[in-house]
Amino acid sequence: MQGLCNSTTKPQQVPCKSHFGGSDEMSLTNGWTGADARMLQDALRLSQEAFAEYLDVHPRTVGYWHQKPSSRPKSEIQQMLDTALDRAPADVQARFAELQGTSTSPAATEAAPVKAATEAEQRLASDPNVVAALDWLDERGTREPGTARRAVASRLTQIDVNSLRDRGSRRGRVDQRTVAQALADYYGRGSSGYGRYAARFGDVEADTSVFTRSDWLDLNCPLIATHDRLKLMRAAGAAPVSLDEEAFDQAVQRLAESLALGIRFVNMPLYRLLGVDMRRESLGGTVGISSFVEYIVTMDLLEGELVDALAGGVQAGELPLRDRYLPDLDTVLDVGGRLTAGGTLALCAFARPADPFRGPADYVLLVQERSGHVINAARRLAVIPKGFHQPLVDFRADAQVGATMRREMEEELFGRHDIDNTVGDQRSADPMYPSRLSEPMRWLLGEPGRLRMECTGFGLNLVSGNFEFPSLIVVEDEEFWQRYGGQIEANWETANLRQYSSADAELVEELASDEAWSNEGLFALLQGLRRLSEIGGSRVNVPTIEWEIR
Template identity: 65%
Template sequence: MDSVTGWTGRTACALQAALRLSNEAFAELLGVGVRTVASWHQKPSLRPKSEMQQLLDTAFEQAPEPVRTRFAALSGATDDSAPNDAEERLTADPNIGAALEWLDEHGGWQAGSARREVARRLGQVDVRRLEDRASRRSRVNQREIADALSSYYGDRPDGYGCYATEHAATSILTRPEWLDLDCSLIGTTERLALATSSNETPSLDDEAAGRAAQRLAESLARGTRLVNMPLYRMLSADIHDGQIGGSLGVAPFVHYALTMDLLEAEMTDALAAGEDPAPGSTPLRDRYLPDVASVLDLSGRLCAGGTLALCAFARPADPFRGPADYVLLVQERSGHVINATRKLAVIPKGFHQPMTDYRADARLGATLRREMEEELFGREDIDNTLADQRTADPMHPSRLSDAMRWLFDAPGRLRMECTGFGLNLVSGNFEFAGLIVVEDEEFWARFGGLIEANWESSTLRQYSTLDRSLLTELMSDVAWSNEGLFALLQGLRRLGQIGGDRVDLPMIEWEMR
């Protein structure tokens, strides 16, 4: 085979596999960023731009004959090549291997049983049917999910309710003491601490184990990347005005991916089929999160989660745009993320997880700073879905992006607060809503044109805090994820208190439903 016409993400990855190069080495060979190579793995149907096509042509033409032979074998089919790739991952991907071992152990299966079961199911997966199902799921909106969960968990203790406003209702179970926290995440007011991890060893019944195996088979068939990084799990919470406290343990990501993360799809599929997802009709939810008592039993279940923040950057007056304001950033999540797929969300948004210092990274501010670097400022080296983490101190001042370094060079340039806390009834996740404000207009002048979302976003939108009508419309958009809407509303509420003449925001009053 002498050349390739019309490179796609899939054939580019086939060339990488034929060359037997890591993401980093392949990116270096082509002279592109690691994020670009990772995007080909995330989006096999992606067709690179013409200049990238030429780089891939050159790499192929300069490859020795054994590499071309391997490439021909790897890319010899189009749609049929996906199962071959999947079968290779089933054998060689260490993250899939970790998931299979976890499933063997917690499903009570003999070693190797999970691999055989996933392989069997993989052979039965029809990728086109998966795409059709994804399309049906996308028609189920945020309000429908919130209403269904409010009905499912209708019996709530006094003082608890689902967060709502005049404009929207959400699936975030919260209480008044957990809202309007005004808690700085740069200081001593945040006291989440690492505790001894629980020795919980959940056992899966046949239904739960089968659903977990199906999740792995479908992930392999679609080329979805699964990385078994550690996640913080919440064991206790002590949260009130101006103070965040509680204890955290650590759990492997595969535990979450094969249990709690399956609940949203089960609920959405029922709604897409026109069914009433009531207790007794949702086997996984009935098992893992059957009532509000189980939702609140943090230490008795897996309660993973994260933090997300509304970002507001001060901008100077402009003769075309108008008076000085804040620009707000909103993302539409890509179809390749594990959480809030194709939904609107604030940015940054990430799982609360450690990098290298498990105790220091337990602070929410550590996760938000990392997510800013990764999702807004282009730090590919701290994205553990792209490459293994080998740096002793990834957030050392010498490694920070120019934008982040500028923010911390002088006090007062960055305000980072937690505005609210709740438990998401979708999957039981803990959700810390935040607000990030850059007060100095110089930041936007210096770095505004360099801000670019990573592969987790399909689009990035901006809104002015002086555009009351457009923000009112945004708050009512049913394309939001529930946690994203929670963070948006709480962030706008706080920004209305501190923003001065830069803001003209709709009135937002929360209530418990």
Template identity: 60%
Template sequence: MSPAGGWTGRTAVALQSALRLSQERFAEHLGISARTVASWHKKPDLRPQSEMQQVLDTAHERASEAERARFAELIGEGPAVDTTDADGRLAADPHIGAALEWLDRHAHWTPGTARRAVAERVASVDVQDLHDRGTRRGWVSQRDVAEALATYYGSRLDDHGLYTARCGELAMNTSVLTCADWLDLDCELRPPHDRFRVPSAQPEADLDLDDHAAGRAVQRLAETLSMNTRLTDSPIYRLTSTDIREHQLGGTFGMSQFVHYALTVDLLEGELVDAVATGSTAMPLRDRYLPDLRSVLDVGDRLCAGGVLALTAIARPADPYRGEADYLLLVLERSGHVLNAARRLAVIPKGFHQPFTDIRRDAQVGMTLRREMEEELFGRPDIDNTLGDMLAADPLHPTKLTEPMSWLMAEAGRLRMECTGFGLNLVSGNYEFASLIVIDDEEFWARYGGVVEANWESATLRQYSTTDAELVTELLGDVAWSNEGLFAMTQGLRRLAEIGGERVKLPEIEWEISQ
């Protein structure tokens, strides 16, 4: 029911919050000016005229049952919500606490507002609904996502376009925006080729969240708690400029925090997939944070986070059951407990580009890739910052390496790491360094094949052979890939075909950039 005694500025704003609309969107929804909505925010005791009362009555009547229930709670007419359990969980997690503080500051709320909002939302979250939504999201394929983003943005700006790989008759469109200079880089991931700089460790400028953006951030935190998803606030690199070409990775990084990413641009993926699943075209967060291709390419004026992912190829000798000598390829299905690309296929390792303890040295892309090998392939728990604080002065010091990594680093030539391509993923605007890890010495698999094991980020780990053209081609056509995973897979296979000799017997893969 609409508020007893009629509408005021306060209750009109409560209806806006219950509908989870920005001031501009709420004005469009009611068919009135944005100035009128702004006046309700400034004058909560203002009583609109009778015509406006009717407009608000109609909007309330047309709201869904869930939206009306939220409205009733906001104006104090709904059932009391027990937030005791939620408050306890909120108080116990320092990373959630950091996110709440960040949200209060950037939404310009008084301290404690975000905590109360998240606690109330947690108490009303239906976990089964979240599981059902996860199932619906899983039905949206990589091709659906790529097509939706091509429709939203178009496919080209100047010399940048969307990456497509072709394997025979199979065309693999992606959401990765790239250009010819960013592909087939043949760039070793070590100095002097890997040469990104961090001019300053100062964080980026403040961001102002509107009502809708703040509401979605509250929902993300409530769902994170309800689903026991890991959220770790730690420093991450933000890309500010690029100088990337064959044999060279160059440019600059600035610094940000993971909660900034998790509560802003990382929400674009879920919004997009939900829109595709329901046939909707409304994506207000995308309209705000990443509205066009020019904003995607203008990395210095936005939060452009991202990371490194690599196709791993390990040499194996001939085998009487498997056949001739080959490379083992590793592919994982990501766990439902990760914040992004959940339940999607990806190459392994894959990780956020972020510093350990030395902000400037750790800006090398190869440093992140070696860390991810230790964590995701060789099971080293102390290097996983989601499990605890990083206390070691040098986590990749030779004395701390696992036995497999120590063996690889003991002699030059045992471990080859290259960047094969670079792009900006339209899903969330992330930068992606597609890479290739090659271990050519067959002795490695004989010694350490039994200890290669994916970590908690993986639901399953699959292996493929570079001599099995049929299965690898089927894999490339799987619609469960993440876009960045498919990008790294195809670019890695192209490079592996050039350097792998008789171990690689796969169909030719070509790339093209959309016109």
């Protein structure tokens, strides 16, 4: 780049990586975050709009970096940021280094861990979400106030961040099939019609950790009020969770690691399942209210404990938290007797017209690789959207599964950052009011029949005991993709977004055999494809899917 942008000179655009050679000398070793990108913008002394033009990205992307500093830009934008920094003038690089605190001087190098530790200590004292988690641990662990805070502070001094990152790499090598088999060994076979979901898809044999039964599958339930009828019980009370010494210690470790890595979470309300009444074309049952911090320091710990054991991080067979929270299949099915959180996830299928280059009319199928910053299924394949079932503002109406599904579409596909509760507080009286919707969602809801959403099944995931509502979202009008296909862009929860054609049987079969799937993601993919084959007509050419209960 030659010089800086001013108000009368259009900045030179950053070429994509494929258009140039050169060094990555100034690139960030651990990749860019939204906060890093903002620092580069500040070092260049550009407005948000000018910085977006400078990088040749949408202004909404730059705005999101300001709203979500911990977000990780996509790989191609990471490369563009690397190049922008590498080719920036020396004075810009110096300002960026000063803002980053990454000067090559020994003093700055020694100060970096001190700065990180200071931030962690500040959050420990003042972050209301961390404080809520600490208070909950003291209360449920029947300990004196301040005990959890002191324990986390002590643990922070012992943490090696590089070791945590190495552990993350080891976890990523444990594939879906290994997890499913380990849980099959732990729990054994189901009885009374219950068992683990498995399926044959062409030459693919899939086995999952989703515990279900035949009348919970192929529900084909429209996600509208007359069929989508989960009910909120306001007097349900708190989830029956108590903490022994081992559970308290692991919860403290989880919080200390989150602080050391700079991971942020928001203590929002979360639906917990109390009762189940699922049948064809009808979702029934009851839910109560829990909180996100309760989940992340209890049931969410089970996945990491299991994967660490399988990766060799701890001795195989030593699963004390699982032995406490989810020891057998009776406990799995007793959803009201434990903290049973969960969510919704959907296979999206958008109709496309025939194309002389691509081929016949089909559906675009979207699949995501989850980022390393999400609370579960990190770095795994999943359908999109995927989210926890939780209220936004109307606790009773939002208990419908379809309410979460529409919200997740807005957030994860159509760029509605204002309904992402990890970004900021929710102050709108009705965030899903028609005038606030994104343009693609307004079009979909503008006329009946444009948006088809169905729940394709229900199950309880043995990984953490979560409930799962796999769904299918179908847009049959080709006009939508022609108008808005270019506006669909995944949010920070996605590291990469892939598209597949419903007419490409070979590639879709290969997709289903990928070992990188999360268990719930594979469950949703197979159930969604099974239903799409029934209703998609000539647009769909995939092998027959036959499920069984094991």
